[in-house]
Amino acid sequence: MNACPAVAPTATISRFALALALALLVGACAAPAPTPRDRTETDDPAELVRAGRPADAAEAWLALAEREPERAASARLRAAEAWLSAGRPMQANAAVEAIDPGALERVDRLRLDLLLAELALNRGEFDRAERLLAMPADTLPPALRDRLAGLRERLSASDPDSPKARLDALRDAVDEPGFEPTLALALLIDVRLADLDALVAEHGSEPAIGHWLALGRAVRANLLDRPGLEQAVEAWRSTRLEETGRHGGDAPAADRVDARADDRVDNRFDDGSDGGTGVMDDPRAEALPSTATIVEWVDAWRSRQPMPERVAVLLPGDGPLVAAGDAVRDGMLAAWLMLPPARRPVLDFVYLESAPDAAVGGWFAARENGADLVVGPLDRRQIPSLLALPDAGVPMLLLNRPPPDVAWPRPAQPLAMLALPPEEEAELVAVRALVDGASRALVIAQDSDFGERLAGRFIETFELGGGRVVHRVDYPPREFDVTDRLEDALRLRASEQRIERIEALVDAPFAAEPQRRTDLDVVFLAAREEARQVHPQLRFVDLGELPVLATSAVLTDRRDRDLDGIRMPLAPWLFTNGAQAEERRSAEQAFPEVAGSVTLSLLHALGRDAVALLPWLDSMKRDPQLALSGGIGRLRLADGVALERDLPWAVVRDGVPQRP
Structure with a gap:
């Protein structure tokens, strides 16, 4: 036990010294201060995150990855996220490099992409971040959508080449005396279409730049579709001439009136005398470039895009x-x-x-x-x-x-x-049937893996859209007489049996015709070439007035009038007119097998489109709305992975598919 000696102050000790001595004495005699209890330790990484200790959480996740190899990929992903939250990007990168993406569930694979985008932003790799953030928001679970939106906002604020930065550059450029319309295109042509839509919605009414934003949007929407580009540019020019009240021909660029600072006009809207467009007449009446000039400039720009070597x-x-x-x-x-x-x-x-x-x-x-x-x-x-x-x-x-x-x-x-x-075409058929107002379908399908794939996708899509498949008829691939099956499905046999019972009761012939069920408004034929035998049987069982839809698999290399009336989505390559049809006829002369098989002909067109896509795959990854008009359809990477085909519709007339 500590003893505390008594001290008596003397006259020779100053008051200050006395106070100091007493303080030291009290401190020496006091009982030792209790040691604070250490905070409760835990190895639960989730609790460490909630406790605001992300670095400790990262270490815990990595330890978990070592203990439980089956959870290693997911644990390392969360460790990387925790390291980044702790402000330690080098450790985050190291954790990412150890991740096996193939071992991640779908949601975690998307989380990995968001993490990689954030790391790219930290390094100033804006192009890479933009590619990673190009994923459609609707493919993400709700919990990740806010994170995606936040990272996109950060990219827009940080990237010196962002849509906002280009908008500011356009504003500056139009005020310069030497402004050329192609400068507006150069600033806007590779901006994502969704971003251009946002710019047009927010700034399209600004007199100085609104029409240039509209031109940039029109060009981007048809960048890889030359006929569509020509039409879109011509429509833009017509609109602009109406807005400015200029209906004459094209003026040369040298005739453009310089927009000097001392004769700039105020950004005022007129009183509606322009026909109600709400766009100010521009006193400068700048000369618009011709459609040919714009299209040629775009052609030249496209030709400069890098091609794989x-x-x-x-x-x-x-x-x-x-x-x-x-x-x-x-x-x-x-x-x-x-x-x-x-x-x-x-x-x-x-x-x-x-x-x-x-x-x-x-x-x-x-x-x-x-x-x-x-x-x-x-x-x-x-x-x-x-x-x-x-x-x-x-x-x-x-x-x-x-x-x-x-x-x-x-x-x-x-x-x-x-x-x-x-099955992609079967899905388009179901969507078209719903758009046309159909709600009750009869499905006639080949009893095979092929028929199941088509019928299954049609039924799934049709019912998802609110339709109902009333009945499905399956037939063996090599059995082309399906009349009996159709009669059963349409309840014609039951109707015949009712007539026979009535005749038996009255003991006399009864003047009546068998009646089919009437709760149908569309027929989907999931068939191959045997459709030429199946389709005429529909008329025999009184289904001839209903629309019959199918896929291009029913077509053969021959003119077949038994298919007349069938409607289908069709690759532009297979039509009888248009630029793609001309290329197909040339290919048929050079490669005879193309003329002898619809399937091989489409594969030939697929090979052509593969080459056309080579310089654009990266851009299409970055912009899911960028579409290439190809032989097998209008192609776009809507989900960032599979090129979707948007197909025009055809109806078979006189044995060949034609545009409606």
Whole structure:
């Protein structure tokens, strides 16, 4: 026990010294202060995050990854997020590099892309961040949408090349005496269409720049569709001439009145004498460039976009897909020959064995050979092994979709898919039926995997849109007489039996015709070439007045009037008129097999479109609304992965499909 000696002050001790001595004495005699209890330790990373200790949480997540290998990818992702939250991006990058994206669930793969975008923003890699943030918001769960919006706002504020920065540059440019309309195009042509829509909505009424924003939007929307571009630019010019009250011809650029500072006009709206457009007449009456001038400028801009220097094409070397692969190859070569010599990449055709993992070896060989892009394979079974490859490496344009049980790739992965899945057309058919007001459908399907894929997608889409499939008739692939099945489905036999019972009761013939069910308003035919036998039977059972919809799989290389009246979505390549039809006829002369098979003809067109896509895949990743008008349809990367095909509609007349 500590003893405290008594101290008596003397006269010789000053008052200050006395106070100091007493303070020291009291401090020495006081009981030792209690040691504060340490805060409760936990190894639960979620609790550490809630406690505001992200660095400790990151360490805990990494420890969890070591203890539970099956959760390693998800744990490392959360560790990287925690490191970033703690302001330690180097550790976050290290954690990301150890992640196996293929082991992540879909939501976590999207979280990884958002994390990579944030890291790219921190490094000032704005192009990479923009590509990663180009994912459609509606593909994200609600919990991640706010994060996506926040990162996009941060990108817009940080990127010196953002849409806002370009808008400011446009404002500055139009005030300069030497302003040229092509400068507006140069500033706006590669802005995402969604961003241009936002700029037009917010600033389209500004007299100085509104019409240039409208031009930029019109060009971007038709950037890869030359006929559409010409129409859009001409429509823009007509609108602008009406707004300014100028209805004469094009004036040369030299006749433009300089917009000097001392004669600038106020940004006032007129009194509506312009016909109610609400746009101010511009006293400068600047000369508008002609449609041809704008289109030629856009053509030149497109020709300067980088093309891969070397492309490896993985095609079947044996098995049943050899003919399909040859059609794709011939289509690619035909499109390659149409390119200017300076823009032709080296094409390395690699022929694969039919083993499911054969494409992986082809991909690595392409990388070693210096390929900038890999196109293929065509065999669906070879897709999963390629999707399992790490992200880093050579980008890919796959020519098929993975099987249904394989995880869908992330939009940020350097790959896209170009394919001709028949169920995609069945989905378009269902949408068209709903738009046309149909609500009760009869489905007639080939009893096969092909028929099931078509019928299943049609039924799923039709019912999702509020329609109802009243009955489904399945028939064996090689049995073309489906009359009995149709009569059962339409209750014609039941009607006949009622008539027979009445005749038996009255013991006399009864004048009546069997009546079919009347609760149908559309027929979907999930068939192949046998449709030419099945379709006439619909008239026999009194279904001739109902619209009959199908896919292009019913077409053959022959004129077939038994198909007259069937409506379908159709690739532009297969119409009898238009630019694509002219190219098809030329291809049929050069490649006879194209003329002998609708399927091979479409694969030839797919090969052509694959070449047309080469310089645009990265841009289409960044802008999901950017569309290329191709032979197999209007193509866009709506989900950042699979190129969707928007198809025009056709009706068979006189045995050939024609535009309605």
